[in-house]
Amino acid sequence: MPELPEVETIVRQLAPDIGNKRIKTIELLDPRFEDLETSAIDGARIVAVERLGKQIVISFARDSAILGAIAIHLRMSGRLIWIPEQKTKATSAPEFLRAASLKQEHCRARLQLEGGSLCFFDTRRFGTIKISDTRETFLPRGLDPFAKEFTAERFGELLSNSQQAVKVWLLRQDKLVGIGNIYACEILYAARVNPFLSVAKLSPKQIGLVHASTLSILNAAIENCGTTFSDFQDSHGELGSYQEFLKVYNRENEDCVGGCGEITRVSQQGRSTYYCSTCQK
Template sequence: MPELPEVETVARQLAPHLKGRTVRSLRILDPLLRAQPTPRLRGRKIVDVRRSGKQVLFEFAPASRTGHPLWLTVHLRMTGRLIWASNPVAEAKEDRVRARFGLDHGALLFADTRRFGTFRWFADERETRPEGVDPLSEAMTVERLSEMASRARQNMKAFLLRQDRIVGLGNIYASEILYDARISPRRRATALRPTEIKRLHGSTRKILRRAIENCGTTFSDFQDAHGLTGSYQQYLGVYDREHETCDRCGGTIRRIVQQQRSTYYCGGCQR
């Protein structure tokens, strides 16, 4: 499932193509995307495209002077893809399209093989905000992270995956962040020392930014807005490397199961 770097990649790629464009039509081709009534979008301009947690957030201007703005969150889930199609030829190459936004130039497509992706519409931007803190935001300070950890009665892996605390992290980057910070995923969050909290804060920002620079991680499904795969999988320290040698200390990378998910770590240098 796409995590923060993958969703950030898609949002950044779409924004230059979509901001300022006017919606001419919206066709919902999959009834699973009709959990809410579909609003009328014709005539609305796309004001902004950005990431919100693990979701892509679209802001639409009012359709008239007396109207109100509108927001849409798209959760890609397992196989969802948001695709910029600049012309009919590019659009014809895509299959499994579940929704199509016709614009004054080009189109935005939502394709989803397994049909787990979701659309949610909002009349109030405040309702789109995630409960947790974005790890790349100014709000995520060392002090804020320390306060969160002091109240968490969980192991470190579970602590990082709690979306009501820190948004955007999933299985891959939780393992990679803990490896970079030299912290065992088995440790209790409440047991971290101040120096470890500071290291964890720095590792979180470093790993996520590097992953964004490489357009995310692709093992099987993830493709960006241009249909290309990410490349950060080439730089993973521990994830999906069970029994391999740690590049840092020469120890053996292990796999354990936590919260019914695989966790990868080095028993030699993660304490």
């Protein structure tokens, strides 16, 4: 499932591609979406493309009056692909889809814009589309790691009153939004903190290290356009490259880059935790 860096990658690419474009129409091709209220969308203009938690939120307006927002959650296999008009002409559209391993029948929704179309492909159909008259509907409960409020001090406050293992805590979307299994493992390795340590036992120094590692790991992943597991693609149909930089995730029995031993995989509350038992004592 895409985590924060993958969704941020898509949003940063889409913003210049579709920002300020007029929406000709929205086509909902999956019966799951047939109850969505779309009447305000046709003819409106896209005024913002942003990431709210792990959702891609597209706000639309008419004559500078905000009419609403569309929120897309990719879940397991959703992809949001911008297909500029020159690529949709008869010869090149199938080629483009084939090159990106996409099938037309997996297109579940389409925003027809001036200059091209934004297609939501989803093979497994867990992805969601929601429409509301205000973007505030889609604000996540948890704090965003890239919000300026996310300081080491605030992080310490969020951690208080919990006895959970730090790895399990990092996955809690009601506390900190956007971190999934891959980056939780990588953040704790970078901070040299044991994933099974209770957050109540984290020292102030460790809290500072986990905070700093959260930002550095997520930033590095965004710079490399996310991680390609379960076939993540960005909005141009390209694969991410951060998996080449992973230090522990999916590296069971491989050597720790610190040269101290092998990476261990342990099931922790039903999810695989990867760590180095030497570096992360």
